[in-house]
Amino acid sequence: MDLFPEFSTIFAKQAITALTPIQAATVQLLLDGESIVGLARTGTGKTLAYSLPLLKRVEPGKANSLVIFEPTTELAVQVRDAIKDYVAELGLKVIALVGSGNRVRQIEVLKKKHPEVLIVTPGRFFDMVSENRIHHEQIKQLVIDEADDILESTKLELIASLGQNIPSTSQIALFGATESAITRDAEQIFARPFLMIDVRDQDVSQVKHLFLQVDNRHKLEMFTKLTKVDHFSAMIFFNAVKQLEYFAGVLSHTKVSFDALSNATNKQASKGALKRLAKREIKTLLTTDLAARGLDVFDLLYVVNYELPADKNTYVHRAGRTGRMGKKGTVITLGTDHDLRNLKKMLGAEYEIKRVYFSGRELTTDKPAQAEVPQEQEVNGGQNSTAVTGTSHQQEPPAHVNERSKKLERAKRKKRQKKQKNKGYHPLKDKKQKKEAARNEQ
Template structure:
C-alpha cells in the first residue's frame, strides 16, 4: 500500500507487515481526511500517521507539522521518520524548547523543511512571529492527544486548527480518549473519521499485584530484579519519592539507573543507551521523564505505588509488550491498595495477585509452613494406618503333620 521508496525502507527495517492501526488509517490519511486514531501504546502509531502524511506532502507540497508533548518524544519521532523522509526526498526538523532558537530559525529559512516535528511552546512561538505560516500547513498531527493538554492550552490548540485552510487535514492520535478527541469537530471546525482498533488488539501483557508493605519493598524489588529475563522500569509518582528511594536502593548490590526531570541531556542519552544495550537492566523513572520513550525488550513495568489515574497506568504499561511482545506489569502495595487498584482499573484490566516461585512469578498462592507441616503429619498417619502386607508362609499340603486327637477320632 506504500510507495516504492517507503516500501524499500520498510523491507530494510524488516517491517514487512503493517500493524492494525497502520492498515486501517492509511487510505483515509493518504486521501486527505481528518481523523482520530486510537490504538494501544506500542502498536506503531508513529508510522501510522507519519508515512501517509509524508507521501501526501511529497505529492501535493506544503508542510506537515507533527506536534509532540515533550522534547524527547519530538526527537524520537524525528529519528523514527528520518529514513522514510530521506527516501522521499523530504527534509525534516525538530523544533524544541531545549534547542537553540537562533539555529532553528536559520535552518527553517535555509533548508525550508517540509516535515516539522515540534513541541507546543516552540511551535506557537514561531507561528506568532510568522516564521511558520498557517497557509503552508497541509497536515497537522497532534500525537499523544490524550496527554497534550498537560503541555498546551485547549484554546491555543483550537485556534491552531481553525486557522488552517479548509483543505488541510488534522490527525489526532492517542492511546485513550480525551477532551481533545471527544470534542474534535467543535474544537477544530473539521469533520473527523474515528478509527478505534483497541478492542481488536490482542495483548500479551499480564497485570499482577504483589502484596508488600513499604518497609519490605526494597527486598521485593531485589527479588524482582533476579527474575528470568528481567529488564524493567520502576515508575514513581514524583521525583522526590524516586530520588529518596534511589538513595536507599543504592546500598543494595542491584545495578540500576535513575531517569528524572533533573537528569542532564548528556547523562540521559548515556543511561538510555546503556539500558537499550542491556548494560543496565533496571531503570527508575517518573511519568514525565519516560513519556513516549520507545525502549525495546522491556519485560517488566513496576509501579512503586498505585497510579492516581487510569491513563497513567495505561501509558506506563505501554512500555512493555510493545509490538505484540509479551510483558508483565507489577504493582506493589498492601491489601487496601489492591482493592483500590481493582476499582481504578475495573473494566480495563484484569488484575491478579502474584507470588514468587523461584525465579518467576505465579498466580498460585504458596502454602504456608503450618499447612505444609499439617499435611506432612496427615500423610504419615495415613501411611501408618495402612495394613502391612504379610508374607504367606509356605506349607506342604500333602504332609500336614501328626495330630493325636485326629488320629484317635476325638473331637
C-alpha cells in the same frame, strides 16, 4: 505494504512485513486527505500509521507543510529518529523543534533549509509562530500525537486556536491510546468533520498485569528481590520526582545497576540511559510519567509501578512501555490489599489483575502452599487441653524483632540500676560485698 512501494527497502531493513490494525484502518483514509481520530493501544505502530501516508502527501520544497505535535522533547526526538529514513527516501527534510534544543540553531535551519516536516513540542512551536518563523497558512497536515496527553503541556485554547487558524482545507490527525477532551470534541474544537477510528479492541495484547503485595516499609527489599528474577529488565515508575530521588539515593547503596530519568535530565543523558537499558547494561531505569511518556525501549520485559498510578490513563501509558508491537511483557504494581482494591476499581473490567508470588528466581501466579502445622494432641479427656508435640513449633521471631527486644531489655535494666543507685544501692559494690561476706564465713 503495497501502498508504499517506495519504502520497500526500509521495510525489509526493519523487518516490517504487514500493517498493524491501526495502520490498516487509517492509512488509506489519510492518503485520501481525511481528518481522523485514531485510537489504539500504546506500542501498536501509531507513529507509522500517520507518518507514512502523510509524508507521501507532502510536496517537496513546501516549508512547514507537515507539523507533528509531541508532548515531550524525548518523544519528539524519538519520532524524528523513527521517520527520518522515510523522510530522506522522499527527498524531504525534517527538524525537531523542542524546548531543550538550541533555539538559535533551530531558527537558522528554518530560515536556510526550509524543512517540510516539523516535529514540535507545543512551547517551542508557539514561540516560533509568535515570531513569524512559522505561518499558519503553510501547514497542510497537522498531527497531534499522544492527543490524550497533550493538554498536560499546553492549553486547549491554544490547540483550538491553531486548528481554526490553519486553512480549512488542511488535514488534521489526532492519535492516542485513550479518549480525551480533544478526541471527543474534535469537530467542535477544530471546526471540521472527523472520522473516528478505534481499534483498541482489535489489538491482541501479550502483556500480563500483576500485583505484588508489600507494605511501604518493605518496598525496597521487595524490589531488590525482583531484580534477581531471571532476565529482569524494567522501567520503575514514581508519581513524583522527589520520591524518585529518595529511592535512587537508597538504591545506590545496593548492588542493583540503574539509571534515573526525570524532567531535569538533559537530552543526551536520557538517550544514554535508554541505550544502556536496551543493551542490558543496567537492569532498571527509574522514571516519572512525564519523562517517559511514549518512549520506546527495545524489548523491555517489565514495567513496575512503585506507587499506584493517579488514574487509568497513567496506568495505560506506563503499561505501554512493555509488550510493544505484539511482544510479551509484564506490568507489576507494588502495594497493599487496599491498593489492589483501588487499582481494580480504577481499571474496571478491561484489565485482569492477578496476584503474583516468588518461586525461586521466577514469578508465579500460583499461591504457595501454606506450611503444614502439626495438629495439637489433647490430654485429660479434652479438658485443660495441652499441645503435646515433643518440640515447640512456635515460629521463631525474625532477627530484627529479637534485636529490638534485646535493646529494650538493656535499656530497662540500665534505668532500673540507675534508680537503685540513687537510693544508695550500687550493683557492682553490692556484688563485691556479697563475695567478701562469703569468704569471711568460710
